[in-house]
Amino acid sequence: MATRRNVLAVVALALATAVSSAAPAVAGSDNDTLRAAARGSGVRIGTAVDMTALADDAEYRALVAAQFDSVTAENVMKWESIEPQQGQYNWAPADRLVDFAKANGQVVRGHTLVWHNQNPSWLTEAAFTPEQLRQILRDHIKTQVRHFRGKVYQWDVVNEVFNDDGTLRDTIWLRNLGPGYIADAFRWAHEADPKAKLYLNDYNNEGVNAKSDAYYALTKQLRSQGVPIHGYGMQGHLGVQYGFPGSVFDNVRRFDALGVQTAFTEVDVRMILPVDATKEQAQAYGFSTLLQACLLARHCVSYTVWGFTDKYSWVPGWFDGQGAATPYTEAFQPKPAREALFHTFQLAR
Numbered sequence: 001m002a003t004r005r006n007v008l009a010v011v012a013l014a015l016a017t018a019v020s021s022a023a024p025a026v027a028g029s030d031n032d033t034l035r036a037a038a039r040g041s042g043v044r045i046g047t048a049v050d051m052t053a054l055a056d057d058a059e060y061r062a063l064v065a066a067q068f069d070s071v072t073a074e075n076v077m078k079w080e081s082i083e084p085q086q087g088q089y090n091w092a093p094a095d096r097l098v099d100f101a102k103a104n105g106q107v108v109r110g111h112t113l114v115w116h117n118q119n120p121s122w123l124t125e126a127a128f129t130p131e132q133l134r135q136i137l138r139d140h141i142k143t144q145v146r147h148f149r150g151k152v153y154q155w156d157v158v159n160e161v162f163n164d165d166g167t168l169r170d171t172i173w174l175r176n177l178g179p180g181y182i183a184d185a186f187r188w189a190h191e192a193d194p195k196a197k198l199y200l201n202d203y204n205n206e207g208v209n210a211k212s213d214a215y216y217a218l219t220k221q222l223r224s225q226g227v228p229i230h231g232y233g234m235q236g237h238l239g240v241q242y243g244f245p246g247s248v249f250d251n252v253r254r255f256d257a258l259g260v261q262t263a264f265t266e267v268d269v270r271m272i273l274p275v276d277a278t279k280e281q282a283q284a285y286g287f288s289t290l291l292q293a294c295l296l297a298r299h300c301v302s303y304t305v306w307g308f309t310d311k312y313s314w315v316p317g318w319f320d321g322q323g324a325a326t327p328y329t330e331a332f333q334p335k336p337a338r339e340a341l342f343h344t345f346q347l348a349r
């Protein structure tokens with residue numbers, strides 16, 4: 001762990017890789033994999049997994065198994081998928097991911113228990129009373145966490161609960177239950193699996209800004225009240241056209257000082273298409289910057305990319321004219337970003 005904190009080495013390496021124009025090497029042996037490079041660094045390297053691709057695409061499946069030691073369900077642990085009808089749980093797709101992870105020596109991050117998106121219509125379209133909603137939320141959290149007890153090591157308990165200005169997001173939960181729903185969610189999850197690490201998770205909270213300030217204050221407050229909160233997740237959805245949050249180092253360190261874990265949970269770096277070499281180098285720098293911040297922190301424990309190949313990335317479907325946001329091309333060729341991650345890990349060993 002001590003070498004992981006070798007600031008100068010990490011920074012020097014990352015800078016070197018960011019400007020390197022060398023062609024990326026195709027991973028050939030186990031030693032060339034991201035998970036091998038990450039070994040001993042104290043940081044797990046993860047990817048979001050698209051379960052349809054995992055079932056149907058052998059090349060995709062082989063790379064998930066070979067390159068990563070942590071997996072997150074991109075969609076199948078979300079409420080609309082896991083409890084599509086009230087009280088009726090659809091465990092099979094998520095169980096398949098858990099089984100895959102076990103077979104490949106990987107851990108599983110759970111995403112996500114409480115969110116304002118991808119909720120089933122039975123939940124959002126009916127007129128439940130606040131008391132009923134509280135019961136529904138408790139049942140959902142307890143049932144889901146209990147089902148995966150001992151199999152999911154980190155949970156994104158609440159996802160995206162703040163607006164960018166640091167005010168609480170207006171959701172079905174805030175409107176009906178008040179801000180105390182956040183503490184309750186953590187308590188219920190902890191009761192269902194006392195060993196799981198329980199996280200806050202959001203986007204645009206990587207650097208020091210109004211949103212991360214709100215998370216910092218909330219984390220302090222919850223911990224002072226004895227609420228079982230263990231981690232702060234930064235999604236890391238970046239774009240080369242926006243530049244990268246330099247204050248990410250300071251931000252991660254201030255959460256370190258609070259004694260909570262940190263994790264980068266959904267990293268991708270999109271660009272305005274078409275792809276060119278300059279954008280790819282900038283992208284490599286973005287991926288590497290977040291990894292450096294993680295490696296330099298005492299309690300940053302995982303770094304997950306939100307899909308590793310452009311073949312299945314969510315980005316083109318959401319941002320018109322943008323894409324190429326992951327470390328591998330659609331044809332599964334490693335990009336400079338993938339090499340930057342590899343070398344940044346290597347330097348930190």
Ligand code: G3I
Pocket residue numbers: 074075117118159203235266314
């Ligand atoms: O399941 C339906 C399927 O039945 C239907 O045939 C198909 C037709 O479009 O849609 C399917 O649903 C899609 C779902 O992913 C599952 O594939 C939705 O349309 C699509 O909107 C949904 O997108 C997901 C998005 O969250 C929704 O919020 C992305 O795959 C997923 O990558 C993305 O992930 C989020 C994280 O959870 C939280 N942070 C931001 C991140 C990116 O938005």
